[in-house]
Amino acid sequence: MFRFILKRLGIAIPTLLILIVFSFTLMHAAPGGPFTSERKLPPQVLANIEAKYGLDQPFYKQVTNYIVSIVTKGDFGPSFRYKDRTVNDVIKQGFPITLKYGFWSFVVAVSVGISLGIVAALKHNSWIDYFAVGFSIGAQVLPNFVMAPILVIIFTLWLGLLPGGGWNGGQWQYLIMPVIALSTSYMASIARIMRSSMLEVLNSNFIRTAKAKGLPNSAIIFKHALKPSLLPVITYLGPAFVGMITGSVVIDMYFSTGGIGREFVNAALNRDYSVIMGITILIGVLTISFNLVVDIIYAWIDPKIRY
Amino acid sequence: MKSFTKILTVALIGSTFLVAPVLAAKVPAGVNLAADQTFTYRALDEHSSIDPQIVEDVSGSEIVRDLFEGLLNQDGDGNLVPGVAESWEASNGNLTYTFKLRKDAKWSNGDPVTANDFVYSWQRLADPQTASPYAWFMEIMSLENAKDIIAGDKEPSELGVSAPDDYTLVVNLTAPLPYFAAMTTHASTFPSPQKVVEEFGTAWTKPENIVSNGAYVLTEHVPNERLVRERNPNYWNDSETVIEKVTVLVINSDDAALTRYLAGELDRTEIPSGQYPRLKKEFPNQAISFPRLCNYYYTFNLSDSGPEAFKDVRVRKALAYSLDRSVVTEQVLKGGQFEAFTFTPAATANFTVPDVAWGKMSQAERDAKAKELIAEAGYGNGGKPLAFELLYNTSEGHKKIATVAAQMWKQKLGVDVTLANQEWKVFLETRGNQNFELARGAWCGDYNEASTMLDLLTTPSGYNDGKYSNAEVDKLMSDAKTAADASANYTKVEEILAQDMPVIPVYHYTGVYMLNEAIVGSWPVGNVEQNWYSRDLYKVAK
Numbered sequence: 028m029f030r031f032i033l034k035r036l037g038i039a040i041p042t043l044l045i046l047i048v049f050s051f052t053l054m055h056a057a058p059g060g061p062f063t064s065e066r067k068l069p070p071q072v073l074a075n076i077e078a079k080y081g082l083d084q085p086f087y088k089q090v091t092n093y094i095v096s097i098v099t100k101g102d103f104g105p106s107f108r109y110k111d112r113t114v115n116d117v118i119k120q121g122f123p124i125t126l127k128y129g130f131w132s133f134v135v136a137v138s139v140g141i142s143l144g145i146v147a148a149l150k151h152n153s154w155i156d157y158f159a160v161g162f163s164i165g166a167q168v169l170p171n172f173v174m175a176p177i178l179v180i181i182f183t184l185w186l187g188l189l190p191g192g193g194w195n196g197g198q199w200q201y202l203i204m205p206v207i208a209l210s211t212s213y214m215a216s217i218a219r220i221m222r223s224s225m226l227e228v229l230n231s232n233f234i235r236t237a238k239a240k241g242l243p244n245s246a247i248i249f250k251h252a253l254k255p256s257l258l259p260v261i262t263y264l265g266p267a268f269v270g271m272i273t274g275s276v277v278i279d280m281y282f283s284t285g286g287i288g289r290e291f292v293n294a295a296l297n298r299d300y301s302v303i304m305g306i307t308i309l310i311g312v313l314t315i316s317f318n319l320v321v322d323i324i325y326a327w328i329d330p331k332i333r334y
Numbered sequence: 335m336k337s338f339t340k341i342l343t344v345a346l347i348g349s350t351f352l353v354a355p356v357l358a359a360k361v362p363a364g365v366n367l368a369a370d371q372t373f374t375y376r377a378l379d380e381h382s383s384i385d386p387q388i389v390e391d392v393s394g395s396e397i398v399r400d401l402f403e404g405l406l407n408q409d410g411d412g413n414l415v416p417g418v419a420e421s422w423e424a425s426n427g428n429l430t431y432t433f434k435l436r437k438d439a440k441w442s443n444g445d446p447v448t449a450n451d452f453v454y455s456w457q458r459l460a461d462p463q464t465a466s467p468y469a470w471f472m473e474i475m476s477l478e479n480a481k482d483i484i485a486g487d488k489e490p491s492e493l494g495v496s497a498p499d500d501y502t503l504v505v506n507l508t509a510p511l512p513y514f515a516a517m518t519t520h521a522s523t524f525p526s527p528q529k530v531v532e533e534f535g536t537a538w539t540k541p542e543n544i545v546s547n548g549a550y551v552l553t554e555h556v557p558n559e560r561l562v563r564e565r566n567p568n569y570w571n572d573s574e575t576v577i578e579k580v581t582v583l584v585i586n587s588d589d590a591a592l593t594r595y596l597a598g599e600l601d602r603t604e605i606p607s608g609q610y611p612r613l614k615k616e617f618p619n620q621a622i623s624f625p626r627l628c629n630y631y632y633t634f635n636l637s638d639s640g641p642e643a644f645k646d647v648r649v650r651k652a653l654a655y656s657l658d659r660s661v662v663t664e665q666v667l668k669g670g671q672f673e674a675f676t677f678t679p680a681a682t683a684n685f686t687v688p689d690v691a692w693g694k695m696s697q698a699e700r701d702a703k704a705k706e707l708i709a710e711a712g713y714g715n716g717g718k719p720l721a722f723e724l725l726y727n728t729s730e731g732h733k734k735i736a737t738v739a740a741q742m743w744k745q746k747l748g749v750d751v752t753l754a755n756q757e758w759k760v761f762l763e764t765r766g767n768q769n770f771e772l773a774r775g776a777w778c779g780d781y782n783e784a785s786t787m788l789d790l791l792t793t794p795s796g797y798n799d800g801k802y803s804n805a806e807v808d809k810l811m812s813d814a815k816t817a818a819d820a821s822a823n824y825t826k827v828e829e830i831l832a833q834d835m836p837v838i839p840v841y842h843y844t845g846v847y848m849l850n851e852a853i854v855g856s857w858p859v860g861n862v863e864q865n866w867y868s869r870d871l872y873k874v875a876k
Contacts, residue, residue: 059759062467067766067796071485072469079465110383111539112557120557176589183597191594193583194559280586285559289586293379298759 028326032319039315044094046311047304051090054303061107061298080107080301093304103308104301108294114305117290121274122309125286127197129272132210136267140214141260144221148256149248151226159222163215171208175281178204192283205278213267220260228256254328261328265321269313273306361576361872368852368873374581375602376591380558384539386524387459390467393582395521400563400580400868401546402524405433405452405503406515408865410858412683412782414516418447418525418547419503428510433518435501438570441527442544442551449497451525451547457483457490458531459522468522475517476509516781519865549575549869558584563868576872592848601850607731610669610846619851623670624859625681627779628843629787630674632724632739633800636836637768640801643720644771648711650835651692653772656704656746657739658697662841666734669846674839676828678787681842681862685784688825690832701746708747715748723752726774727761735840736774765799773799775837782863784824785814791827791836802836852876 062068062076077083081092096102103114140163147159182204183191195201228234229252237247274288287306294302326332361367381394389398405419419433439447458464460472460483472480478494494506507514517523527538527545534543541552549572550563562581566572583599585591588606595603605613605621614621634644643649659673675693678685692700705714713720724740726732733755740751751772756764765773777797779786789795792811793803810827814820831837845864849857852873858866 057760058763063759063762065762065797068467069470069473072467075462075469075484075486076465076467078462105536108382109380109557110388111385111536113536117557176593179590179593184593187597191597191599192585192590193599194556279558281590283559283583283585283590285556285584290558296758 028323032323035319035322039319042315043308043311047094047308048090050304050307051093051300054298054300055086057298059298061300063298080105097308103305106299106302108297108299108302114301117302118287118305118309121285121287121290124194124197124284125274125279125288126272128202128205128209128278128284128286129268129274131202131206132213132271133268135206136210136213136217136271137264139210140217141221141257143214143218144260145225145248145253147218147222148225148229156222159218163218166211166215167219169211170277171212171275172277172281174211175204175208175277178208179281192281194284201282201284205282205284208281209271209275209278213271216263216267217260220263221256224259225252225256228252258325258329261321261324265317266314269310269317273310273313360574360870365855365872366875367576368875371577371873372579372581373577373601373853373868373871373873374583374599376585376595376600376604377582378584378586378588378604380584381561384544384552384561385536386521386526387455387464387466387468389521396866397561397563397582398521398524399865400548400550401544401552402521402526402548403439403569404521404524405435405518407867408519408861408863410870411860412863412865414519417519418452419518422515424512424514428512428514429507431505431507431514433503433505435503436570437501439547440568440570441547442566442568443527444568445527445545446500447525447547448500449503450500451528452503452523453493453495453497454528455525456495456523457493458526460484460493461490462486466522471517471520471522475514475523476507476511478506478508549867550580560584569869571869575869577868580868595848601853603848605669605846605848608666608668613848617848619854620848621846622849622854622857622859623844623846625672625679625862626843626845626864627679627682627782627786627862628776629677629679630735630774630776630840630843631677632772632838632840633765633775634772634802634836634838635768635770635800636803637801639768641722641771643711643713643722646711646713647833647835648707649713649720650838652704652708652711652714652747653743653749654835654838655692655695655700655707657742657838657840658701659841660697661738661742662735666738667731667841670844672842672844674841675832677791677831677837677839678784678824678828679779679842679862682779682784682787683782683862684819684821686821686825688828688832690829692832704746708749713747713749719750720747721750721752722771723754724772724774725754725756725761725764725770727758728755732774739840768799768801772838775799776843778843779863785811785820788824788827791831800836802834804830804834804836806830
């Protein structure tokens with residue numbers, strides 16, 4: 028197991044390097060640069076700015092300088108667009124916000140989704156099942172860019188209960204609508220995966236044996252059925268968790284939360300090279316780590332898997 | 335290179351100007367002020383910077399105008415009023431400007447604001463080390479040695495600005511600019527505190543570090559969410575400031591912003607396209623629309639890479655004539671925008687809208703004329719087929735207008751138009767490289783004078799993406815720079831444009847806002863550049 032983790036971490040480093048080089052190349056290949064604007068800059072002024080940000084260097088040198096400065100100083104460079112801030116500032120400010128509403132969305136999505144899936148499977152073909160399936164399909168087809176404005180109209184404009192947006196240090200009133208909007212579709216997916224996998228497990232031989240032995244229903248479900256039926260959900264949760272904590276453009280845009288999701292898209296539109304790279308690397312690291320975590324949990328839950 | 339030519343709003347022809355202190359919120363007698371004097375407004379995007387020498391966007395400049403104060407300010411109608419400078423004088427045939435600074439101007443830490451602060455900041459603006467996107471502003475202000483300093487050939491200390499004493503600033507120019515003083519209302523010329531900048535580097539604008547000399551100080555900044563500024567007790571005219579606290583909230587979505595306005599979280603927001611009539615009906619005292627110094631047009635690619643058909647002026651005219659602008663302004667935009675038959679908006683100061691014949695016709699007459707012209711040129715229905723691509727930057731609004739235009743051209747002229755959209759920066763590059771046939775364009779004036787628009791259509795202009803070139807236009811525009819009154823030149827240029835039709839003017843913008851009833855009265859709707867200062871605002875009691 029320990030060797031497996033070490034090996035995976037060993038692979039992570041070249042993976043990240045490839046990610047950096049690949050993104051760097053793609054980014055520079057996109058038409059227009061960070062300082063392209065409708066009001067074109069005079070050549071001398073542009074040259075001064077490019078020199079300041081090292082864009083006058085040959086491409087390979089920019090890439091190596093970039094990597095060296097991350098590895099040696101942990102410095103992701105200055106933002107090209109937000110000239111008063113560095114990429115480290117941008118991430119330090121935006122990521123905790125995203126992490127907070129992402130984490131709560133995850134908690135809500137997992138707890139509600141799994142319970143709903145279990146109940147639906149146990150009461151297969153009952154009204155509860157139909158409700159759960161209907162609800163999860165409904166939640167999945169309702170995109171969050173539709174749900175967000177509806178929530179605001181109901182809770183802010185009609186009921187006057189919640190602020191229509193903003194973050195304000197992450198007080199709970201500001202957290203509710205983003206969490207609902209972000210968690211719903213994940214919740215729906217989890218419920219559906221959980222339900223079908225639970226149904227499959229309940230129909231398998233070892234459960235029939237357990238039933239034949241006369242075990243009480245609760246013991247069958249919690250001791251025998253739950254663990255194996257969680258496996259497909261866990262596979263889904265790794266990327267879902269990263270997806271939630273690295274934010275959502277829609278949430279940031281609609282609720283003005285100031286998280287990293289909108290920052291990422293803005294950076295791409297502004298060709299803010301250093302911010303694009305910073306957030307790409309952040310997401311890369313998180314994805315690699317959580318895939319590893321999922322694999323470890325897998326081995327722990329499923330006796331058939333050994334590394 | 336941008337040619338910032340004239341600012342005739344202020345006809346400053348070398349002599350002494352002593353202006354009575356007309357400043358800050360002049361609350362009219364009898365007005366009952368509200369107890370709550372906070373102002374919260376919405377910004378579409380996070381500003382790029384609040385460093386006066388670095389800032390380049392509108393939302394950043396709005397903040398900088400509150401936090402810092404330059405030599406001169408604008409009033410609600412865009413006229414010049416004193417700022418840190420109490421008076422100024424042009425001498426030596428407009429080649430030297432001398433500003434007398436007020437002695438009671440202070441930084442927020444209590445230090446006096448001196449002429450040396452301006453010398454430092456202007457040198458900093460030109461310094462290649464600063465790498466300011468507005469460094470060129472020193473060059474068009476014609477400061478001595480600015481060009482060489484930007485190019486790195488001279489030291490910043492050689493810039494044509496000096497401080498013979500703490501309260502006198504002397505500027506030496508290389509060209510006799512009669513309108514030089516007005517250029518000092520631009521945020522890039524505002525002072526920055528040398529000691530603080532040197533101590534903290536780029537982090538000097540953070541709330542915990544910043545020192546500023548304007549009516550407000552920065553107290554909170556959560557990037558992409560909010561920025562708060564509060565009254566600066568050290569500001570020399572603090573006694574006349576009314577608004578206590580100004581908050582800008584970054585809200586990317588127009589609709590979300592409107593909802594939050596309606597929920598009472600904002601005092602000002604933009605009205606989303608098409609919603610003005612409904613809101614005006616529901617909130618007649620809050621929905622406002624006023625002229626802006628911006629145009630919206632389609633530019634023909636007249637370079638070698640452009641379509642052959644566009645080289646025929648009759649085709650260009652037929653397309654321009656047959657576009658029914660009232661559909662665009664009244665059914666698509668619905669925000670009180672003006673139909674455009676000239677490149678320059680009528681709201682521009684000292685600009686007389688020429689009597690262009692096609693603007694006077696009815697749409698039916700224009701359509702008939704268009705059909706005649708396209709038939710003469712041998713295109714469209716019954717002639718050679720004409721097909722081209724209309725390129726615009728990705729946006730729902732531009733798409734609607736392009737769709738309307740394409741339909742009209744198809745119906746009236748039998749022309750096939752393909753719509754194409756590109757993401758903003760890709761679009762700029764494509765248009766800049768003349769890889770288009772017909773493309774959307776829009777321009778907002780940098781200053782209130784017709785040349786800010788018309789210079790775009792001169793041969794040397796870096797923004798002339800359609801590559802229109804007419805020697806007479808070039809001559810009229812270059813003569814305008816030295817003419818005492820250039821308005822005749824501009825009228826003439828517009829007449830030539832009506833003949834040559836290098837672009838299809840579509841409409842002229844309006845500012846369309848929801849504004850809290852309490853603040854509407856003090857909003858400077860008369861300033862077409864929309865340079866507003868929070869210290870001029872006040873809220874009246876209900």
